[in-house]
Amino acid sequence: MRAAESLVERPVERLPAAVAPAVPAPDAAPEQAAEPRLSPHLARLEAEAIFIMREVAAEFRNPVMLYSVGKDSSVMLHIARKAFFPGRPPFPCLHIATGWDFRDVITHRDRMAATYGLDLLVHTNAEAARAGVNPFDTETGEYSRLMLTEALKSALEQHGFDAAFGGARRDEEKARAKERIFSHRRGHVWDPRNQRPELWRLFNTRIAPGDSMRVFPLSNWTELDVWDYIRAEAIPIVPLYLAAERSVLVRDDNLLVVDDERMRWRPAEVMERRMVRFRTLGCWPLTGAVESQATDLDGIITEIVTSRVSERNGRLVDGAVQASMEAKKREGYF
Amino acid sequence: MPTALLSATPAAAAPALLAPPAAVSLLPVRARGALRLLACGSVDDGKSTLIGRLLHETQGVLDDQLAAVTRESRRFGTTGEEVDLALLLDGLEAEREQGITIDVAYRFFSTPKRAFIVADTPGHEQYTRNMATGASTSELAILLVDARKGLLEQTRRHAAIVSLLGIRHVVLAVNKMDLVGWSHERFGEVTAAFRDFSAPLAFRSVMAIPLSARRGDNIAAASPNTPWYGGPTLLDHLETIDVADEVDSPFRFPVQWVSRPHADFRGAAGTLASGRVAVGDTVVAAASGRMTTVARIVTMDRDLPEAVAGQAVTLTFADEIDAGRGDVLVPPRERAVVSRRFSADLVWMTDEEVEAGSRYLLKIGTATVPATVTRIADRLDLASLDRVPADRLALNAIGRVHVETAVPVAFDPYAQNRATGAFILIDRATQATSAAGLVIAGLDAARDVHAQASDVDPPVRAWLKGQRPLAVWLTGMPGSGKSTIASLAERRLVALGHHTMLLDGDNVRQGLNADLGFDAPSRAENVRRVGEVARLMTDAGLIVLVALVSPFRADRDRAAALFPSDRFMEVLVHASPETCRTRDPKGLYAKAEQGRIVNFTGRDQPYEPPLSPSLVLTTDELAPAQAAERLVEAILARIRNVEPDPLDSAQL
Numbered sequence: 001m002r003a004a005e006s007l008v009e010r011p012v013e014r015l016p017a018a019v020a021p022a023v024p025a026p027d028a029a030p031e032q033a034a035e036p037r038l039s040p041h042l043a044r045l046e047a048e049a050i051f052i053m054r055e056v057a058a059e060f061r062n063p064v065m066l067y068s069v070g071k072d073s074s075v076m077l078h079i080a081r082k083a084f085f086p087g088r089p090p091f092p093c094l095h096i097a098t099g100w101d102f103r104d105v106i107t108h109r110d111r112m113a114a115t116y117g118l119d120l121l122v123h124t125n126a127e128a129a130r131a132g133v134n135p136f137d138t139e140t141g142e143y144s145r146l147m148l149t150e151a152l153k154s155a156l157e158q159h160g161f162d163a164a165f166g167g168a169r170r171d172e173e174k175a176r177a178k179e180r181i182f183s184h185r186r187g188h189v190w191d192p193r194n195q196r197p198e199l200w201r202l203f204n205t206r207i208a209p210g211d212s213m214r215v216f217p218l219s220n221w222t223e224l225d226v227w228d229y230i231r232a233e234a235i236p237i238v239p240l241y242l243a244a245e246r247s248v249l250v251r252d253d254n255l256l257v258v259d260d261e262r263m264r265w266r267p268a269e270v271m272e273r274r275m276v277r278f279r280t281l282g283c284w285p286l287t288g289a290v291e292s293q294a295t296d297l298d299g300i301i302t303e304i305v306t307s308r309v310s311e312r313n314g315r316l317v318d319g320a321v322q323a324s325m326e327a328k329k330r331e332g333y334f
Numbered sequence: 335m336p337t338a339l340l341s342a343t344p345a346a347a348a349p350a351l352l353a354p355p356a357a358v359s360l361l362p363v364r365a366r367g368a369l370r371l372l373a374c375g376s377v378d379d380g381k382s383t384l385i386g387r388l389l390h391e392t393q394g395v396l397d398d399q400l401a402a403v404t405r406e407s408r409r410f411g412t413t414g415e416e417v418d419l420a421l422l423l424d425g426l427e428a429e430r431e432q433g434i435t436i437d438v439a440y441r442f443f444s445t446p447k448r449a450f451i452v453a454d455t456p457g458h459e460q461y462t463r464n465m466a467t468g469a470s471t472s473e474l475a476i477l478l479v480d481a482r483k484g485l486l487e488q489t490r491r492h493a494a495i496v497s498l499l500g501i502r503h504v505v506l507a508v509n510k511m512d513l514v515g516w517s518h519e520r521f522g523e524v525t526a527a528f529r530d531f532s533a534p535l536a537f538r539s540v541m542a543i544p545l546s547a548r549r550g551d552n553i554a555a556a557s558p559n560t561p562w563y564g565g566p567t568l569l570d571h572l573e574t575i576d577v578a579d580e581v582d583s584p585f586r587f588p589v590q591w592v593s594r595p596h597a598d599f600r601g602a603a604g605t606l607a608s609g610r611v612a613v614g615d616t617v618v619a620a621a622s623g624r625m626t627t628v629a630r631i632v633t634m635d636r637d638l639p640e641a642v643a644g645q646a647v648t649l650t651f652a653d654e655i656d657a658g659r660g661d662v663l664v665p666p667r668e669r670a671v672v673s674r675r676f677s678a679d680l681v682w683m684t685d686e687e688v689e690a691g692s693r694y695l696l697k698i699g700t701a702t703v704p705a706t707v708t709r710i711a712d713r714l715d716l717a718s719l720d721r722v723p724a725d726r727l728a729l730n731a732i733g734r735v736h737v738e739t740a741v742p743v744a745f746d747p748y749a750q751n752r753a754t755g756a757f758i759l760i761d762r763a764t765q766a767t768s769a770a771g772l773v774i775a776g777l778d779a780a781r782d783v784h785a786q787a788s789d790v791d792p793p794v795r796a797w798l799k800g801q802r803p804l805a806v807w808l809t810g811m812p813g814s815g816k817s818t819i820a821s822l823a824e825r826r827l828v829a830l831g832h833h834t835m836l837l838d839g840d841n842v843r844q845g846l847n848a849d850l851g852f853d854a855p856s857r858a859e860n861v862r863r864v865g866e867v868a869r870l871m872t873d874a875g876l877i878v879l880v881a882l883v884s885p886f887r888a889d890r891d892r893a894a895a896l897f898p899s900d901r902f903m904e905v906l907v908h909a910s911p912e913t914c915r916t917r918d919p920k921g922l923y924a925k926a927e928q929g930r931i932v933n934f935t936g937r938d939q940p941y942e943p944p945l946s947p948s949l950v951l952t953t954d955e956l957a958p959a960q961a962a963e964r965l966v967e968a969i970l971a972r973i974r975n976v977e978p979d980p981l982d983s984a985q986l
Binding site for chain 1: 368438439440441442444449451463464466467470471590591593594595599603604605632633634635644645646648659683695697698700752753756757758760765766767770
């Protein structure tokens with residue numbers, strides 16, 4: 001087993017040259033030669049995801065991969081590299097940035113883009129931002145709709161993408177549990193009552209002009225699988241996933257890590273130093289950290305196995321209304 | 335004791351549910367891939383409750399989720415004061431309000447021994463297609479039966495679908511045993527009825543377990559209420575059952591993606607559908623018959639000496655082989671069937687019914703090709719498992735059909751290979767998935783004949799003749815002028831130095847098709863043979879003129895589908911019925927009028943004109959020479975626009 005410390009971000013100059021070679025070198029590691037490093041369980045999930053990605057590349061005109069820089073996106077990116085090796089993934093990566101992303105997320109994103117020579121597109125709903133939409137004043141649901149859903153829709157339309165990969169998993173949420181791997185969208189809208197049957201591995205990729213497909217290669221993964229895979233494959237992740245002593249604001253039972261000076265303070269609020277980490281990364285004012293001692297991947301995995309709270313519990317965006325994920329997906333969210 | 339947990343009020347139950355989980359050190363053992371299973375049964379048999387219970391018993395329900403469900407139980411719950419575990423699964427708003435499951439939900443749980451992916455599929459009839467969907471990727475099925483109601487029509491239907499889709503392991507979960515007083519006798523009745531019903535369904539294992547999903551009896555722990563039951567609990571059984579296939583299927587590799595990142599690398603990427611392959615193995619592209627040797631098995635981690643079923647790899651070959659998406663690589667001694675015609679069972683999934691002649695796109699493996707359902711043989715009566723005659727299949731019907739594809743496809747019978755024997759039909763207009771299909775067998779009499787690859791191929795022959803081959807299909811009523819025009823046009827083409835052939839309906843019927851009559855099936859066969867001959871002749875490099883009444887659109891479309899779209903041209907030779915009758919060059923109208931011949935097009939058999947012909951020649955107005963001239967112009971425009979395929983002389 002590799003030392004978990006080696007996974008933590010290194011300074012950029014110690015990584016391969018910013019201009020990646022045409023054929024990225026395999027993640028060579030001599031000690032792996034004898035025994036496969038993936039359990040049969042993970043190997044099967046990985047092969048399934050590779051199959052899905054190749055199917056999209058072969059059957060769609062203009063696919064894109066939504067890259068949120070989170071742990072699921074990191075796995076997706078890693079698998080995309082495997083699927084098309086020795087070539088590069090034949091599609092660009094799209095990051096929907098809200099302007100309220102953690103700085104660590106942006107740093108990690110740019111480092112990955114440079115390391116792997118990614119064709120990275122970044123899209124922000126600049127109009128809404130100019131109009132003053134922000135996570136403090138705008139109602140959370142409306143903020144999420146404008147900065148994530150609408151931004152995504154306009155990016156997809158602007159580039160004419162007919163298929164978009166997302167890292168969503170069925171174990172995350174009840175509405176996701178019912179969505180197909182290939183999710184047909186008419187005008188981006190998910191119609192849960194009218195989904196195509198999805199048989200065997202025979203994905204029906206046919207769409208009418210103007211329609212699109214959202215594709216979820218990690219549908220059958222669980223949060224534990226994702227971490228187990230990140231550990232086995234030594235996939236670089238944003239350091240915020242690992243516990244560290246951070247300055248934290250305790251507000252309404254949420255632990256907020258204040259990432260820049262735009263924070264709106266309430267009277268008498270003060271920062272505390274606590275050991276925290278994130279299970280999921282969203283906009284920093286809307287994402288709660290969890291108290292944790294998990295400073296490495298082994299620690300995270302132990303924590304998940306013993307956790308009594310689901311991963312999206314820290315997302316203020318999802319919290320208000322039950323079934324809000326379904327409502328968001330009907331609007332065109334991932 | 336699980337039984338106690340939920341029979342208490344939610345408030346009292348909460349502390350017990352919050353109890354810390356079992357030992358931290360029990361990290362799941364993932365020595366095997368997850369068991370993929372589905373739960374199915376009739377409405378209200380308790381599927382969602384059972385899965386909710388499995389999640390709960392395996393610590394798969396987290397505190398915030400349980401708190402949400404407890405809240406929702408008061409609003410939507412059907413269990414009075416108890417927490418309604420079904421609400422854990424019914425994820426969509428409409429379902430929570432109606433208290434039913436309307437779509438497949440996938441859930442994940444694991445025990446220290448095994449991980450599970452479970453599909454919860456709906457029980458009411460109009461959503462049978464979702465059940466088939468869940469079944470297609472599952473290795474085991476839990477069939478729920480309400481102990482009070484016994485086997486229902488839906489239970490039978492689901493068992494039949496489960497069997498049809500190749501699931502060989504079944505758990506008969508006799509649920510709600512608490513409501514029949516834990517009656518051993520009742521359990522015996524239900525299991526005996528199922529045994530009788532399922533005998534023809536070829537299940538390899540059937541485990542009947544008496545349980546109460548709501549109370550937790552015999553789910554994770556043996557129930558004190560069923561001392562007469564000596565079998566395993568549900569979780570015990572799921573953890574230990576071995577669902578691996580007994581026989582190793584031969585190597586099948588549907589090429590998914592051709593990897594050509596730079597000039598020095600060309601590989602075929604794909605996932606092994608079955609079997610294994612090693613470096614140095616000889617493989618054959620099933621459709622073309624071309625043979626080569628595996629040079630490398632490439633993955634990003636490292637090159638592999640060998641790959642097995644389920645692995646996603648990229649193969650490179652010792653010599654250039656033209657294997658593209660849709661090709662299937664097989665071992666030379668254990669080849670797949672390659673055919674355009676096969677019989678299959680369909681599970682019909684849309685409101686649009688299917689009948690003989692309906693056309694679709696067919697996706698099998700990585701190949702997507704035009705296909706026609708040429709015959710509906712029967713329909714499966716799910717209550718009796720009898721096959722009854724049918725000429726159409728409606729939503730949720732299962733039936734045996736014949737399918738014909740535009741180009742040959744490689745497949746195995748579904749009973750031998752679930753990966754290469756399955757296909758879907760896609761509606762060409764709506765793009766909906768119309769059916770799940772399971773290949774029974776190839777229909778070609780010569781089914782053990784495999785394609786012989788030839789070094790001289792159609793582009794080479796065409797290049798030698800200096801022309802672009804083309805099939806020109808003249809259709810129209812008898813007496814409309816097809817033969818006359820075709821003959822004049824051929825003379826003109828030959829005068830211009832082209833290599834041609836004329837296939838005239840009357841001439842063909844004196845030789846090749848002398849055995850055929852004029853009823854609809856004979857006409858279909860007549861058109862099929864002429865189409866195949868025309869195809870061979872275009873492969874030989876010729877411009878082929880076909881003059882054939884060919885009255886039925888479906889028959890012509892099948893012929894057209896034999897050709898690449900730029901090699902086929904449909905021409906309607908049109909004249910009013912009066913004109914045709916007046917001309918009557920062969921005296922056929924006169925005979926038909928006297929009743930001396932039957933099945934005469936335009937009299938007692940309809941003529942279906944093409945919907946979008948490349949050219950219409952109206953011979954009421956045009957003299958034969960004028961019509962022929964227009965036809966020649968159209969042909970020359972077609973073959974002139976495209977240069978003959980450029981060929982590297984080295985290939986010759």
